[in-house]
Structures are given as structure tokens and as C-alpha cells.
Amino acid sequence: MFSVLVVEDDFRMRGLIKELLEKQGYSVTASHDGKDAVPLIKERAFDVVLTDLRMPDIDGMDVLSCAKEASPCTPVVMLTGFATVDSAVEAMKRGAYDYIQKPFEPDVLLLTVKRAAEYHRLVDENLKLSAELERCFDYEFVGSGxxxxxxxxxxxxxxxxxxxxxxxxxxxxxxxxxxxxxxxxxxxxxxxxxxxxxxxxxxxxxxxxxxxxxxxSFTGAAxxxxxxxxxxxxxxxxxxxxxxxxxxxxxxxxxxxxxxxxxxxxxxxxxxxxxxxxxxxxxxxxxxxxxxxxxxxxxxxxxxxxxxxxALRERKDDIPYLARHFLAKYGKRFSKEINSITPEALAALAEHQWPGNVRELENCIEHAVVIEGGNEITPGSLPREILKKKHYTDPFAHTGVSKLNETEKFLIQRALRVFDGQKAKTAEALGISITTLWRKLKKLNLE
Ligand SMILES: Nc1ncnc2c1ncn2[C@@H]1O[C@H](COP(=O)(O)OP(=O)(O)OP(=O)(O)O)[C@@H](O)[C@H]1O
Ligand SMILES: [Mg+2]
CATH class of the missing domain: 3.40.50.300 (P-loop containing nucleotide triphosphate hydrolases)
Structure with a gap:
């Protein structure tokens, strides 16, 4: 059963609305002005608040602010006479769900309240599901090593x-x-x-x-x-x-x-x-x-x-799973669409020794999610201490490209093998003079 708070200073109007809603099965609390309504709103969360706009002392706008503060997902519907329609529009800008202009047809009131109650149920359900999902993240013991x-x-x-x-x-x-x-x-x-x-x-x-x-039993044990x-x-x-x-x-x-x-x-x-x-x-x-x-x-x-x-460093095969788990957790928490972790970033995670174990990894991924501007976690968004290994400052890491002298060595050895160790033909194939070849052989310890 949905609960509705009706705030209306006009005695007849209040009775009419209460009767209409109760006939439809709502549980109605009627309040005669803002002063009376505010403590009620602070005390419990209603499914819908229906409030008159113009009331002495505390008016409908105040009731709206109070409701928004006490229970942000409760929809507030304003009741307004012709003269105050502008204020009702202003109220919507400040977060009111809808307004009903007096005099109204009973069906208009019922339909608006029904929609508002339904809206509240959906928002509430959504919040509960999100909280549950967060809790699932906290419960799941991740790892398949x-x-x-x-x-x-x-x-x-x-x-x-x-x-x-x-x-x-x-x-x-x-x-x-x-x-x-x-x-x-x-x-x-x-x-x-x-x-x-x-x-x-x-x-x-x-x-x-x-x-x-x-x-x-001791001083202070009252x-x-x-x-x-x-x-x-x-x-x-x-x-x-x-x-x-x-x-x-x-x-x-x-x-x-x-x-x-x-x-x-x-x-x-x-x-x-x-x-x-x-x-x-x-x-x-x-x-x-x-x-x-x-x-x-x-x-x-x-x-x-x-x-x-x-310790995490003794079960490194769990790192990618844990990292993705925390990525999903913090991506959701910070509403960021980050779907993956680059192989370079994963390699950096695998290399680190994790003295703080899974907690440290969790903090590291949280940091990366906050920092990352793109849609995948790159080494650049990982905390500095994770990246201190030389490996990640090597521009050729994971590119398959090796250092210049390694490349040279590879080419010279290959040419030598093809030409059965004949220096002149090797030098010619490499496009260098024979003296340069001798020099390189010496430098690369290939003599
Ligand atoms: N296998 C796991 N899967 C998912 N989360 C994990 C896992 N292991 C640890 N965590 C997370 O790492 C953090 C630290 O875990 P927890 O507090 O249980 O560690 P602890 O061993 O009690 O640490 P301490 O000795 O410092 O008290 C928590 O946020 C926890 O959710
Ligand atoms: Mg503990």
C-alpha cells in the first residue's frame, strides 16, 4: 500500500482529497499546514507528498525543500490555484515532480498520484538493486588460481x-x-x-x-x-x-x-x-x-x-581477475565506462611485488579508475610506485622491436650464416665496408 502525505490548509479540500485517495487504497496522512507537515516528513519517508502551494507561515515551497532534504526520492506534487501557476512551475524547477491546478477533476488527481507513486517505487527499487550489486562486489572472494x-x-x-x-x-x-x-x-x-x-x-x-x-565495578561504571x-x-x-x-x-x-x-x-x-x-x-x-x-x-x-x-605475489595468476573485479566495482561507483586494462598495464601489475596485497591492488585500481580519461586502464593511470620498473619506461616494451645493437647483431649473424662466414659477401649484403664489418664484429663480440 502506498503512503501519501496530503498538506492542505483548506479543510474541505483536504477531506475531499483524503477520501478520494483512500477509496483507491492509499494510506493517507492529512496535515493542515506546513508547520504540522515538516516534522511528519522528517519522521518517515512517504511514497508521495501532495502539498498546497499557498499556506500561512510555512508554504508549499518550504514543504518541498524539506521533503527533498529528508527523502530525496519521494516525489512531491504541488497543488496550485490559477494565481500561483508560475510558482508551481518554479517549484518544478526546484525538483517538484508535477503540479495540479485547482479546481481539478478527480481523475487528474488520481492519475498524477498514481504516476508519482509508481515513479517512487521504481527509483526505490533501482537504489536497492544498486546497493545489492555493490554488496555483491564486497562479498565475492575473487581468484581462480x-x-x-x-x-x-x-x-x-x-x-x-x-x-x-x-x-x-x-x-x-x-x-x-x-x-x-x-x-x-x-x-x-x-x-x-x-x-x-x-x-x-x-x-x-x-x-x-x-x-x-x-x-x-570501577569508577565510572554507572x-x-x-x-x-x-x-x-x-x-x-x-x-x-x-x-x-x-x-x-x-x-x-x-x-x-x-x-x-x-x-x-x-x-x-x-x-x-x-x-x-x-x-x-x-x-x-x-x-x-x-x-x-x-x-x-x-x-x-x-x-x-x-x-x-x-601473499598476492605468490599467486600472480589471480591478479588479472582481481584487477578486472575492482575495475567493475569502481567503474560502477564512479560511473565511468572503463571496460578493459591494456596488456602493458596488466604486465606492470604482474611485475609489482604487492607488499599490501589485495588491498593495495584494490587501491591501485581505484586510483586508476579515477585518473583514467579514456575507456581502458593504461600504465599512465597507474600509481607511480607501480611503474618504477625499467620495463615500463622502455618505449619498445611489448612492441617486439629490440634495441639497435641487438638488431645489428641479428642481421650480421644472419648474413654470416647465409654466406658461410665469408666477410666480403656479408659486408656487401649488409651495405657496409669490410672494415666497418670487422669493427662491428669486434664491438658485438662476434669474432
Ligand atoms: N580474493 C578477494 N576478492 C575480492 N576482494 C578481496 C579479496 N581479498 C581481499 N579483498 C579486498 O581487499 C581488502 C582487504 O581485505 P581484508 O580486510 O579482508 O584483508 P585483511 O587480511 O583482513 O587485512 P589486514 O590484515 O590489513 O586487516 C578488502 O577491501 C577486500 O574486500
Ligand atoms: Mg583485517
Whole structure:
């Protein structure tokens, strides 16, 4: 059912319009002037706003601006008497959807409102689809090389089982993305996924943050507060960068993992929660445990299933796919028709070492999409640091044309072979004197 807000100060006219629209199944909110209508518009998004133009205090123009600001896709139809038609036209210039001149035939009103409501539905649907499409870009774990294919298979296997997972990989390799993927493919998908960066919260706050506190447990604890573990109940908690967890946090985490329960700061009763734990680390945690830099007992608890995401430089076959994926994402976001990446630009991407991994590649393509004026990504639109390799400053790269002395060498060798090493005939065929030939043979190490 479409919702319509009718703003009209004339009591009889307002009643008439409300009745007409309600008969057609619209849900109508009637408002007697602009002052009354503005809070309603700010409070909820109507499918259509129908407003009289001339009203005391806050008039139809003000109602229009307010509606455009609060809900830009809601169409606003102006009702106007003969004397104010010019203002109605002005209102359309400022974004009104249409105007109806009073007195009007009921059918004209109904048709206009119907068209406006339909328009709103389409705009709304379009927005939702675009948002969904954007989200698809954010969900898809791209890559078809052997490493990523194996990884995806493992993710599908562990996701439905309620086991703890440790995701290992350098910065920007997609650890959080994999964690979210596991959550989405698990029976907990409808529940919360709560990421928490173990290194980012100071030690003094982390316990209260994770487990909550009781009233009066420390200065400033005015009331009871639930922690993240309770908030994530029935869902998944993502302990990001667990290698940065302090010693005291490690002990507390170990207890929750072992016992499935914890005690709030200042509390006495243990609280049991049903939470799946996924952790990530950007170092070799096994090695850190071996070197006593990380608690061994916690490592064994976390290391039930370990997924390792290789660095991007170790799986360069994924680069073109990722690059095209990000090109589509940012082309759409910035409304640019860039459809491809030139072989030279792809070669530059393949050559780079990607210390920031996929995140760095994503930023690089975003940069290129912004910079590029044509309809394909060329080396010129890539960030400078990607191009520092000599290869891309070579004007003959990928042209099949080689350097002058290489060309010379090639021609001389060929002529020598044809004339069985006879210098005079070779020099003649090359159009140079025999002394020049000797000089060149010496220079090119062909003697
Ligand atoms: N295989 C992939 N396909 C598509 N996008 C990816 C892929 N891997 C990573 N990304 C994108 O790269 C960016 C970094 O990913 P993410 O945040 O998951 O990495 P991370 O390993 O958690 O990094 P950090 O260690 O720095 O926290 C994100 O924008 C993510 O969407
Ligand atoms: Mg991360």
C-alpha cells in the first residue's frame, strides 16, 4: 500500500482529497499546514507528498525543500490555484515532480498520484538493486588460481561445522573477508558477526569491552554493561590480529574458549554464551608459540583448523581477475565506462611485488579508475610506485622491436650464416665496408 502525505490548509479540500485517495487504497496522512507537515516528513519517508502551494507561515515551497532534504526520492506534487501557476512551475524547477491546478477533476488527481507513486517505487527499487550489486562486489572472494580454489573448498567444508578457525595471512590478503564468508555460509548467518581488533583496544579497557561489567565495578561504571561476547551470542566473534593480544588478554580468551563462559568485570556469576570464534593473525603464530611469544595453550585451542591465505605475489595468476573485479566495482561507483586494462598495464601489475596485497591492488585500481580519461586502464593511470620498473619506461616494451645493437647483431649473424662466414659477401649484403664489418664484429663480440 502506498503512503501519501496530503498538506492542505483548506479543510474541505483536504477531506475531499483524503477520501478520494483512500477509496483507491492509499494510506493517507492529512496535515493542515506546513508547520504540522515538516516534522511528519522528517519522521518517515512517504511514497508521495501532495502539498498546497499557498499556506500561512510555512508554504508549499518550504514543504518541498524539506521533503527533498529528508527523502530525496519521494516525489512531491504541488497543488496550485490559477494565481500561483508560475510558482508551481518554479517549484518544478526546484525538483517538484508535477503540479495540479485547482479546481481539478478527480481523475487528474488520481492519475498524477498514481504516476508519482509508481515513479517512487521504481527509483526505490533501482537504489536497492544498486546497493545489492555493490554488496555483491564486497562479498565475492575473487581468484581462480590453485591456492584460492583450494582455500574456497576448505572454507565450504569448515563453515557449516561449529569449529574454531584460525586465518593466517599477510596484511590485506583478505582475512576478514574469509571470516565473513565462513560466517555467511554457517548456520549462524542470520546472527551477528562481530569483529574486534585485539591489538587496538588498550589493555585496561579490553576486559570490560569483551566481557562487560557490573554496576559500580570501577569508577565510572554507572550501570551494568554487556560485553562483545554477550552481544555476539548465537553469532560469530572475529578476533582480528590475535597475535597482537596482550598476555592478560590471551589468558582471558583461553578461559572463554575452554569453558564457553566468562565473568563480567566486578561480577561473580559465570555467563555462558554460544559464540563461534574465528581468529586472524598476520604472523606465523606457530612460530611465535614455539618462541614463547604467544601462549602455546591458546595457540592449540585456536589452531583447530588453520586457513592460510598466500601473499598476492605468490599467486600472480589471480591478479588479472582481481584487477578486472575492482575495475567493475569502481567503474560502477564512479560511473565511468572503463571496460578493459591494456596488456602493458596488466604486465606492470604482474611485475609489482604487492607488499599490501589485495588491498593495495584494490587501491591501485581505484586510483586508476579515477585518473583514467579514456575507456581502458593504461600504465599512465597507474600509481607511480607501480611503474618504477625499467620495463615500463622502455618505449619498445611489448612492441617486439629490440634495441639497435641487438638488431645489428641479428642481421650480421644472419648474413654470416647465409654466406658461410665469408666477410666480403656479408659486408656487401649488409651495405657496409669490410672494415666497418670487422669493427662491428669486434664491438658485438662476434669474432
Ligand atoms: N580474493 C578477494 N576478492 C575480492 N576482494 C578481496 C579479496 N581479498 C581481499 N579483498 C579486498 O581487499 C581488502 C582487504 O581485505 P581484508 O580486510 O579482508 O584483508 P585483511 O587480511 O583482513 O587485512 P589486514 O590484515 O590489513 O586487516 C578488502 O577491501 C577486500 O574486500
Ligand atoms: Mg583485517
Amino acid at each position: 590453485r591456492a584460492v580454489t583450494e582455500l574456497k573448498k576448505l572454507v565450504e567444508k569448515v563453515a557449516p561445522l561449529d569449529t574454531t578457525v584460525l586465518i593466517q595471512g599477510e596484511t590485506g590478503t583478505g582475512k576478514e573477508m574469509v571470516a565473513r564468508l565462513i560466517h555467511r555460509l554457517s548456520p549462524r548467518a542470520e546472527e551477528k558477526f562481530l569483529p574486534i581488533n585485539c591489538g587496538a583496544i588498550p589493555d585496561t579497557l579490553i576486559e570490560a569491552e569483551l566481557f562487560g561489567y557490573e554496576k559500580g 550501570g551494568q554493561k554487556k560485553g562483545l561476547f554477550e552481544a555476539a551470542n548465537r553469532g560469530t566473534i572475529f578476533l582480528d590480529e590475535i597475535n597482537n593480544a596482550s598476555c592478560s588478554l590471551q589468558i582471558k580468551l583461553l578461559r572463554v574458549l575452554q569453558e564457553g563462559s566468562f565473568i563480567r568485570v566486578g561480577g561473580v556469576e559465570p555467563i555462558t554464551v554460544d559464540v563461534r570464534v574465528i581468529a586472524s593473525c598476520n604472523t606465523d603464530l606457530a612460530k611465535e608459540a614455539e618462541e614463547e611469544k604467544f601462549r602455546k595453550d591458546l595457540f592449540y585451542r585456536l589452531n583447530v583448523v588453520t586457513l592460510s591465505i598466500p
